[in-house]
Amino acid sequence: MSADDTADRPLTDDDVTAAGSATDPGDDATAAGSATDPTDPAADPVDADPMIAVRDLSVSFGDVSVLAGVDATIDRGTFVGVVGPNGAGKTTLLRAITGVLNPDAGEVRVAGDPASGLSAREMGRRIASVPQETSLSFDFPVRNVVEMGRTPHLGRFDGHGADDAAAVREAMAVTDVERFADRPITEVSGGERGRVLLARALAQSTPALLLDEPTASLDVNHAVRTLELVRGLVDDGKTAVAAIHDLGMAARYCDELVLIAGGRVHAAGPPDDVLDAETLRETFDAAAFVGRDPATGAPAVTPFPRRDVNPRRVHVVGTGRGAGRVLARLSAAGHDLSVGVVPETDAVAGVAADAGATAVTSPPFEAPDPDTTARARRLSAAADVTVVVGTVAGPNRPVRDAAGTPVVVDPDVDPDDLLAAVADAGDG
């Protein structure tokens, strides 16, 4: 290539090395042979450009629009979860990022360069994809499948070098596939296959990883281990984008979520901001309670089938886990909630905070002061329905009595009965 060729576009690392030698830039088989090549984008993690930038991306299959004007920025060193209902376009977005699909409009940039201008080889050295399944029906040993990850780093006549062997060994070690490395890929279980595909992507030694439902075929142990592994890789500087169905897992491991519905980005940002009951109702068409996982503190989404209910002002009187369940179920159904009086350390107080309900609380182990009780009474009186869970302790009797005819339910009430009772009471 001559210096003139580079004049009308920004100079890249590749240009510098290619200009130094007489290598044809169209086939960089010999120019870029090893993982430690200086042009390897992995060697330059402090690049100013985001790892992946999607701008106004539209993709359609025939007449069916799948993505319409999607914008997303994946910064280096972040783990981004792509979530959304079935058919929302999650997989399509991943495929468009790797350049497998040609967008109708918009652009994807990978480390600053338009994806459409990158050769398969250049792309294969920047982004490694972990597909949901592989169609491999020939019985290659697992080890060979992992070795295929080195393909973008090898010239046509190169054998595997020490770098390649090391990358393959490490990829197999961290994904725990060494034990069955010599078994044919056609004879390992679905979960094992999933880990082999992850190992292959790791052997690719790319700065970015794209995972399509990485945990879909895995048992809980391997699902958690896989996401822990990805999380660890991201903490070490890699960038990861994963389409994930399990919102709880996504919230727990991802730095940011991109919620796609109907081919558009509905919400994007930290999991706490993206996952709320209102957004989930709009995008998944499901009633959901977004609480806190008691073990991890991450948002925990509990979905329920959506029912059309008229939203009511509902005041809940009761304490303990049973009242908490009632509150969560009413919140998921879309009711406007208040609760109290409850001790501020009670389970119900936590649920009320997650549900965005108004909670009238009192210090634990003390009788509530008259003002507090009065506030709860006013809420109860103003509510369309007051739900009493179980038996009412002394201080809350005035609150109960403030309501005309409260709905009294057991702590383990059937959710359908609960919703029906609230609906009936509100109509009366």
Added chain:
Amino acid sequence: MGLAARTTAWSAGLAALLALAVTVSAGIGPVKIPPAEVVKIVLNAVVVPAGVETGARGSGTLAVPTADVVYRSPFAFPVDDVHRRIVLYVRLPRIVLAAIVGFALAAAGTVMQGFFRNPMADPSIIGVSSGAAVGAVAFIVFPVSLSATLALPLVGAVDVGLSGGAGVSLFAFVGAIVAAFGVYAIATRHGRTPVATLLLAGVAIQTFLGAVISFLQLQAGESLRRIVAWLMGHLSAASWGDVAVTAIVVPPLFVVLMAYTRDLNVLLLGEEEARGLGIEVERTKRVLLAASALITAAGVAFAGVIGFVGLIIPHMLRLVVGPDHRVLLPTAALAGGSFLVAADTLARSGSAELPVGVITAAVGAPFFIYLLMNREVHEL
């Protein structure tokens, strides 16, 4: 054992097997010749440059000095001259052609099975064999008189005429390439060639060309017997000229296929995954298709339609050496050579000569059924 070592060991073993098959086969026939004598005859025929002989052409002041390289055989074993003629001029051209054609067909079959991700694919799947058959049959039925000799580079003058086997081969070769290109063109849209479409286009073209062949056979009259012989596969008319052409065409194409064996492995993962691993999928497919079509065409042009070699040999070798094309392609090709030599020896050693295609089909069909019964077919 490393990949390179495994490839070398298997290839060396199968090359030795091929040499053995050729040697034994050359001794088999109405006149029995011991293998040891065959070896001596072949060694006697080997020549090496032995020196330069200077001389002059013309006379007087117009004399031009010349320098001719003189070849001499380093060996001079005593051999029976009749045996020598039988081996060198009757049997060996046919045996070596069988070896090269078997090599080519097995190589193409291996690549097609990987390309289509289907163990049931064979070299004829993209219409190459049907196209060759139409070309050959058309030439037999409507002989065209080309200029008396056709000068081919390196081969020298080849007679092309009404009864010339070279004319049949040329037409067969052209027919094969035209058919393969037609299938490719039908299946390609917007620069993409989906494998499934290619497969169906191949089936459609094969069916259509089958109709053309049937029609031509009805017009054939006296030449019907030649047509049938060609369609069943035949090596009986082999000449050293045929061997030379195939020996020039096949090896470079085989080298191209070998250069793409790793790409072929990765393509087995599916095209999208292959792209993710840095393979320029469409370009790679074009190279593989073109090289496979050409190498198959070179084989069938001289030997007619010989089925099952390209189907069963890659399959058998896959059971032995595994699916990695870096090992599979060279070993299958060498085994294909041995197989066709053995099949052709069987074909010509009975009381009446059989078309070699009958032998390969008779061996191949039961194997095909065995594969079906064992459900080794994963797709389609």
